Amino acid sequence: MNLAFHKILKEDFSQALPLIQKLMNNQFTDEVLLGRFNEMFDQNYECFGVYSDEKLIGVFGLWFMTRHYAGRSCEPDHVYVDDHYRNQGIGKKVFDWIYAYAKNKGCETSELNSYVTNYPSHKFYLNEGYEIWAHHFVKKL
Numbered sequence: 666m667n668l669a670f671h672k673i674l675k676e677d678f679s680q681a682l683p684l685i686q687k688l689m690n691n692q693f694t695d696e697v698l699l700g701r702f703n704e705m706f707d708q709n710y711e712c713f714g715v716y717s718d719e720k721l722i723g724v725f726g727l728w729f730m731t732r733h734y735a736g737r738s739c740e741p742d743h744v745y746v747d748d749h750y751r752n753q754g755i756g757k758k759v760f761d762w763i764y765a766y767a768k769n770k771g772c773e774t775s776e777l778n779s780y781v782t783n784y785p786s787h788k789f790y791l792n793e794g795y796e797i798w799a800h801h802f803v804k805k806l
Contacts (some may be wrong), residue, residue: 739767
């Protein structure tokens with residue numbers, strides 16, 4: 666399968682929204698997500714689509730920051746491949762592309778968060794060489 670990775674610009678983000686909604690189990694309205702992503706695009710965030718034969722089959726975001734403990738870092742976020750395209754090695758190709766892109770932008774490390782109960786992603790990330798360094802805590806204000 667030939668894959669292509671294309672940046673999704675802020676003004677075109679609505680095309681990725683159906684995949685984000687699947688990932689989030691339609692937890693938020695389109696308006697809430699569009700508002701949040703509009704802000705994200707102004708905060709060192711980039712969004713990419715994964716295309717097979719010009720069809721959008723996946724989406725992921727990348728955050729870029731400098732961390733005192735890790736140097737310049739790239740954080741993959743909301744990595745999602747449509748159900749019909751899973752277990753075909755696409756995730757590995759996505760992450761290989763992310764690593765090359767991040768290195769080209771001067772990143773030394775990649776770090777990410779994964780929901781506690783998302784066991785398939787834990788296995789995938791450990792196989793990719795990620796190590797568990799910490800717990801991520803969230804408090805609603």
